[in-house]
Amino acid sequence: MKADRINIGDLRIFITAATYKNYTKAAKSLYTTQPTITKAIHHLEKELGVTLFYKEGKTMNLTHEGQYLYREYKGLLEEFDHIYDSLHDCETTIRIGILEGYDFEDLLFGHLSTFQKHHPDLTLSVNIYDLHEFIEYSDDLDIVFTNTLESVSLNHYHFMQIDKIPFYLIVSRDHPLAKESSVSLKEIEKEHHFVLCSESTQATLEFVEQTWALKGLHPTFESVDNRLTLLMKISQNEGISLLPAHMIKGYEDKLTLIPVYDLPATVCRVIGINDLHPHKARLMFLEEIKALLHV
Numbered sequence: 001m002k003a004d005r006i007n008i009g010d011l012r013i014f015i016t017a018a019t020y021k022n023y024t025k026a027a028k029s030l031y032t033t034q035p036t037i038t039k040a041i042h043h044l045e046k047e048l049g050v051t052l053f054y055k056e057g058k059t060m061n062l063t064h065e066g067q068y069l070y071r072e073y074k075g076l077l078e079e080f081d082h083i084y085d086s087l088h089d090c091e092t093t094i095r096i097g098i099l100e101g102y103d104f105e106d107l108l109f110g111h112l113s114t115f116q117k118h119h120p121d122l123t124l125s126v127n128i129y130d131l132h133e134f135i136e137y138s139d140d141l142d143i144v145f146t147n148t149l150e151s152v153s154l155n156h157y158h159f160m161q162i163d164k165i166p167f168y169l170i171v172s173r174d175h176p177l178a179k180e181s182s183v184s185l186k187e188i189e190k191e192h193h194f195v196l197c198s199e200s201t202q203a204t205l206e207f208v209e210q211t212w213a214l215k216g217l218h219p220t221f222e223s224v225d226n227r228l229t230l231l232m233k234i235s236q237n238e239g240i241s242l243l244p245a246h247m248i249k250g251y252e253d254k255l256t257l258i259p260v261y262d263l264p265a266t267v268c269r270v271i272g273i274n275d276l277h278p279h280k281a282r283l284m285f286l287e288e289i290k291a292l293l294h295v
Contacts (some may be wrong), residue, residue, distance in 0.1 A: 134146065148270055196227060
Protein backbone atom coordinates (compact mmCIF):
# COMPACT_ATOMS: atom_id res chain seq x y z
CA MET A 1 0.00 0.00 0.00
CA LYS A 2 1.48 3.32 -1.09
CA ALA A 3 -1.15 5.73 0.25
CA ASP A 4 1.28 6.99 2.88
CA ARG A 5 3.28 8.65 0.09
CA ILE A 6 0.32 10.81 -0.97
CA ASN A 7 0.17 14.19 0.76
CA ILE A 8 -2.51 16.83 1.21
CA GLY A 9 -0.90 19.02 -1.43
CA ASP A 10 -1.26 16.29 -4.06
CA LEU A 11 -4.93 15.83 -3.16
CA ARG A 12 -5.63 19.55 -3.31
CA ILE A 13 -4.03 19.75 -6.74
CA PHE A 14 -6.03 16.76 -8.00
CA ILE A 15 -9.35 18.12 -6.73
CA THR A 16 -8.65 21.56 -8.20
CA ALA A 17 -7.54 20.14 -11.57
CA ALA A 18 -10.64 17.91 -11.67
CA THR A 19 -12.86 20.88 -10.87
CA TYR A 20 -11.45 23.15 -13.57
CA LYS A 21 -10.65 20.35 -16.06
CA ASN A 22 -7.72 22.51 -17.06
CA TYR A 23 -4.22 22.42 -15.58
CA THR A 24 -3.47 26.06 -16.34
CA LYS A 25 -6.61 27.32 -14.59
CA ALA A 26 -5.92 24.97 -11.68
CA ALA A 27 -2.40 26.35 -11.39
CA LYS A 28 -3.68 29.93 -11.30
CA SER A 29 -6.22 29.03 -8.61
CA LEU A 30 -3.52 27.41 -6.44
CA TYR A 31 -0.91 30.16 -7.01
CA THR A 32 1.48 27.76 -8.70
CA THR A 33 2.60 26.74 -12.20
CA GLN A 34 1.21 24.33 -14.77
CA PRO A 35 4.32 22.07 -14.62
CA THR A 36 3.79 21.75 -10.86
CA ILE A 37 0.21 20.58 -11.47
CA THR A 38 1.35 18.07 -14.09
CA LYS A 39 4.11 16.72 -11.83
CA ALA A 40 1.73 16.27 -8.89
CA ILE A 41 -0.89 14.47 -11.02
CA HIS A 42 1.76 12.13 -12.43
CA HIS A 43 3.01 11.41 -8.90
CA LEU A 44 -0.52 10.67 -7.72
CA GLU A 45 -1.19 8.36 -10.68
CA LYS A 46 2.08 6.51 -10.07
CA GLU A 47 1.40 5.99 -6.36
CA LEU A 48 -2.21 4.88 -6.94
CA GLY A 49 -1.47 2.78 -10.01
CA VAL A 50 -4.29 4.34 -12.08
CA THR A 51 -4.82 6.96 -14.78
CA LEU A 52 -6.83 9.91 -13.49
CA PHE A 53 -7.32 12.08 -16.60
CA TYR A 54 -7.59 11.70 -20.34
CA LYS A 55 -7.36 14.58 -22.79
CA GLU A 56 -10.17 15.49 -25.16
CA GLY A 57 -9.29 18.58 -27.20
CA LYS A 58 -8.15 21.21 -24.69
CA THR A 59 -10.17 19.67 -21.87
CA MET A 60 -8.85 17.23 -19.26
CA ASN A 61 -11.60 14.74 -18.41
CA LEU A 62 -11.65 12.32 -15.49
CA THR A 63 -11.35 8.59 -16.10
CA HIS A 64 -13.72 6.22 -14.30
CA GLU A 65 -11.10 5.81 -11.54
CA GLY A 66 -10.58 9.57 -11.47
CA GLN A 67 -14.30 10.20 -11.00
CA TYR A 68 -14.43 7.77 -8.09
CA LEU A 69 -11.39 9.30 -6.40
CA TYR A 70 -12.70 12.82 -7.00
CA ARG A 71 -15.91 12.01 -5.10
CA GLU A 72 -14.03 10.36 -2.24
CA TYR A 73 -11.10 12.76 -1.97
CA LYS A 74 -13.26 15.89 -2.31
CA GLY A 75 -15.18 14.92 0.83
CA LEU A 76 -11.99 14.08 2.71
CA LEU A 77 -10.35 17.37 1.77
CA GLU A 78 -13.44 19.38 2.72
CA GLU A 79 -13.52 17.61 6.08
CA PHE A 80 -9.82 18.30 6.64
CA ASP A 81 -10.26 22.00 5.85
CA HIS A 82 -13.35 22.22 8.08
CA ILE A 83 -11.52 20.61 11.01
CA TYR A 84 -8.52 22.87 10.53
CA ASP A 85 -10.64 26.03 10.23
CA SER A 86 -12.67 25.08 13.31
CA LEU A 87 -9.48 24.47 15.26
CA HIS A 88 -8.17 27.91 14.33
CA ASP A 89 -11.34 30.01 14.29
CA CYS A 90 -9.76 32.46 16.74
CA GLU A 91 -6.37 32.42 15.00
CA THR A 92 -5.43 35.93 13.93
CA THR A 93 -1.69 35.51 13.41
CA ILE A 94 -0.09 34.97 10.01
CA ARG A 95 3.34 33.40 10.44
CA ILE A 96 5.78 34.57 7.76
CA GLY A 97 9.28 33.20 7.20
CA ILE A 98 11.90 35.03 5.12
CA LEU A 99 15.14 33.42 3.92
CA GLU A 100 18.02 35.78 4.61
CA GLY A 101 20.37 37.04 1.95
CA TYR A 102 17.93 37.72 -0.89
CA ASP A 103 16.97 41.32 -0.08
CA PHE A 104 13.40 40.43 0.86
CA GLU A 105 13.54 42.95 3.69
CA ASP A 106 13.74 45.95 1.33
CA LEU A 107 11.19 44.38 -1.01
CA LEU A 108 8.60 43.52 1.62
CA PHE A 109 8.66 45.58 4.76
CA GLY A 110 6.84 48.60 3.34
CA HIS A 111 4.15 46.32 1.90
CA LEU A 112 3.83 44.40 5.17
CA SER A 113 3.23 47.67 6.98
CA THR A 114 0.56 48.59 4.43
CA PHE A 115 -1.20 45.27 4.92
CA GLN A 116 -1.06 45.65 8.70
CA LYS A 117 -2.68 49.11 8.50
CA HIS A 118 -5.49 47.71 6.36
CA HIS A 119 -6.05 44.76 8.73
CA PRO A 120 -5.39 45.86 12.33
CA ASP A 121 -7.26 42.77 13.57
CA LEU A 122 -4.56 40.50 12.16
CA THR A 123 -1.03 40.02 13.47
CA LEU A 124 1.94 39.44 11.17
CA SER A 125 4.64 37.37 12.85
CA VAL A 126 7.66 37.94 10.59
CA ASN A 127 11.02 36.22 11.10
CA ILE A 128 14.19 36.19 9.02
CA TYR A 129 15.96 32.82 9.07
CA ASP A 130 19.30 31.52 7.91
CA LEU A 131 19.13 28.48 5.65
CA HIS A 132 19.26 25.87 8.42
CA GLU A 133 16.55 27.58 10.49
CA PHE A 134 14.39 28.20 7.43
CA ILE A 135 14.22 24.49 6.60
CA GLU A 136 13.72 23.55 10.26
CA TYR A 137 10.76 25.88 10.89
CA SER A 138 9.12 25.86 7.45
CA ASP A 139 6.34 23.38 8.33
CA ASP A 140 5.07 25.74 11.05
CA LEU A 141 4.92 28.80 8.81
CA ASP A 142 1.93 30.03 6.76
CA ILE A 143 3.77 32.06 4.14
CA VAL A 144 7.43 31.90 3.09
CA PHE A 145 9.66 34.03 0.93
CA THR A 146 12.57 32.09 -0.54
CA ASN A 147 14.13 31.15 -3.88
CA THR A 148 13.45 28.46 -6.45
CA LEU A 149 16.37 26.35 -5.27
CA GLU A 150 15.38 26.09 -1.61
CA SER A 151 11.67 25.81 -2.45
CA VAL A 152 12.30 22.26 -3.71
CA SER A 153 12.78 21.03 -0.15
CA LEU A 154 9.42 22.40 1.10
CA ASN A 155 6.87 19.64 0.47
CA HIS A 156 3.62 21.28 1.57
CA TYR A 157 3.88 24.58 -0.28
CA HIS A 158 2.75 26.11 -3.54
CA PHE A 159 4.98 28.79 -5.01
CA MET A 160 4.77 31.70 -7.41
CA GLN A 161 7.60 33.65 -8.95
CA ILE A 162 8.33 37.22 -7.86
CA ASP A 163 11.40 38.11 -9.93
CA LYS A 164 14.77 36.82 -11.15
CA ILE A 165 17.90 37.03 -9.00
CA PRO A 166 21.13 38.27 -10.64
CA PHE A 167 24.16 36.26 -9.48
CA TYR A 168 27.77 37.46 -9.32
CA LEU A 169 31.16 35.90 -8.82
CA ILE A 170 32.23 36.67 -5.25
CA VAL A 171 35.98 36.82 -4.50
CA SER A 172 38.20 38.41 -1.88
CA ARG A 173 39.55 41.91 -2.55
CA ASP A 174 43.08 40.56 -3.09
CA HIS A 175 42.09 37.63 -5.31
CA PRO A 176 43.72 37.69 -8.80
CA LEU A 177 40.26 37.93 -10.39
CA ALA A 178 39.21 40.92 -8.28
CA LYS A 179 40.29 43.43 -10.96
CA GLU A 180 38.31 41.78 -13.76
CA SER A 181 35.28 43.68 -15.09
CA SER A 182 33.48 40.40 -15.95
CA VAL A 183 34.27 36.69 -16.25
CA SER A 184 33.00 33.57 -18.00
CA LEU A 185 32.38 30.23 -16.32
CA LYS A 186 35.28 28.71 -18.24
CA GLU A 187 37.66 31.26 -16.71
CA ILE A 188 36.75 30.21 -13.16
CA GLU A 189 36.30 26.45 -13.65
CA LYS A 190 39.58 25.55 -11.90
CA GLU A 191 38.77 27.60 -8.77
CA HIS A 192 37.48 25.99 -5.57
CA HIS A 193 33.75 26.76 -5.45
CA PHE A 194 31.62 27.13 -2.31
CA VAL A 195 27.88 26.45 -2.59
CA LEU A 196 25.47 27.65 0.09
CA CYS A 197 23.26 24.64 0.85
CA SER A 198 22.47 22.35 3.76
CA GLU A 199 22.52 18.55 3.89
CA SER A 200 18.73 18.58 3.65
CA THR A 201 18.70 20.78 0.52
CA GLN A 202 21.05 18.97 -1.83
CA ALA A 203 18.79 20.02 -4.72
CA THR A 204 20.73 23.31 -4.66
CA LEU A 205 24.05 21.55 -5.18
CA GLU A 206 22.53 19.40 -7.92
CA PHE A 207 21.20 22.51 -9.67
CA VAL A 208 24.64 24.16 -9.54
CA GLU A 209 26.36 21.05 -10.91
CA GLN A 210 23.79 20.75 -13.71
CA THR A 211 24.14 24.45 -14.57
CA TRP A 212 27.89 24.10 -15.02
CA ALA A 213 27.44 20.84 -16.92
CA LEU A 214 25.36 22.72 -19.52
CA LYS A 215 28.62 24.43 -20.43
CA GLY A 216 30.57 21.16 -20.31
CA LEU A 217 32.34 22.30 -17.13
CA HIS A 218 32.86 20.37 -13.89
CA PRO A 219 34.58 22.39 -11.13
CA THR A 220 35.14 21.27 -7.55
CA PHE A 221 32.30 22.19 -5.17
CA GLU A 222 32.15 22.36 -1.39
CA SER A 223 28.84 22.76 0.46
CA VAL A 224 28.61 25.33 3.27
CA ASP A 225 25.35 25.65 5.22
CA ASN A 226 26.02 29.00 6.88
CA ARG A 227 26.21 32.29 4.97
CA LEU A 228 28.66 34.03 7.29
CA THR A 229 30.98 31.01 7.34
CA LEU A 230 30.95 30.96 3.55
CA LEU A 231 31.76 34.67 3.34
CA MET A 232 34.57 34.30 5.84
CA LYS A 233 36.11 31.49 3.79
CA ILE A 234 35.93 33.58 0.63
CA SER A 235 37.44 36.63 2.35
CA GLN A 236 40.35 34.43 3.47
CA ASN A 237 40.94 33.31 -0.13
CA GLU A 238 39.92 29.71 0.51
CA GLY A 239 37.66 29.72 -2.55
CA ILE A 240 35.03 31.61 -4.53
CA SER A 241 31.26 31.48 -4.94
CA LEU A 242 28.40 32.58 -7.17
CA LEU A 243 25.90 34.55 -5.07
CA PRO A 244 23.36 37.40 -5.22
CA ALA A 245 24.78 40.84 -4.39
CA HIS A 246 22.77 41.20 -1.15
CA MET A 247 24.24 37.94 0.16
CA ILE A 248 27.56 39.62 1.05
CA LYS A 249 25.98 41.97 3.61
CA GLY A 250 28.49 42.58 6.41
CA TYR A 251 31.46 41.74 4.19
CA GLU A 252 31.17 44.52 1.61
CA ASP A 253 34.63 45.88 2.45
CA LYS A 254 36.31 42.48 2.13
CA LEU A 255 34.73 41.06 -1.03
CA THR A 256 34.35 41.97 -4.71
CA LEU A 257 31.38 41.26 -6.97
CA ILE A 258 32.13 40.47 -10.62
CA PRO A 259 29.45 39.96 -13.31
CA VAL A 260 29.36 36.53 -14.96
CA TYR A 261 28.18 37.00 -18.54
CA ASP A 262 27.37 33.43 -19.57
CA LEU A 263 25.32 31.86 -16.77
CA PRO A 264 22.99 29.40 -18.56
CA ALA A 265 20.31 29.20 -15.85
CA THR A 266 18.35 31.55 -13.61
CA VAL A 267 17.17 31.52 -10.01
CA CYS A 268 14.06 33.40 -8.89
CA ARG A 269 12.68 34.84 -5.68
CA VAL A 270 9.36 33.19 -4.86
CA ILE A 271 6.50 33.42 -2.39
CA GLY A 272 4.98 30.20 -1.04
CA ILE A 273 1.80 29.33 0.84
CA ASN A 274 1.57 26.31 3.12
CA ASP A 275 -1.00 23.76 1.88
CA LEU A 276 -1.59 22.60 5.44
CA HIS A 277 -2.66 26.07 6.62
CA PRO A 278 -5.48 27.07 4.22
CA HIS A 279 -6.90 29.88 6.39
CA LYS A 280 -8.92 32.63 4.74
CA ALA A 281 -6.63 35.21 6.33
CA ARG A 282 -3.58 33.58 4.70
CA LEU A 283 -5.26 33.55 1.31
CA MET A 284 -6.29 37.18 1.73
CA PHE A 285 -2.72 38.12 2.65
CA LEU A 286 -1.40 36.29 -0.39
CA GLU A 287 -3.79 38.06 -2.74
CA GLU A 288 -2.98 41.50 -1.34
CA ILE A 289 0.79 41.00 -1.26
CA LYS A 290 0.66 39.73 -4.86
CA ALA A 291 -1.08 42.94 -5.90
CA LEU A 292 1.44 45.09 -4.01
CA LEU A 293 4.37 43.21 -5.59
CA HIS A 294 2.71 43.21 -9.04
CA VAL A 295 3.06 39.44 -9.47
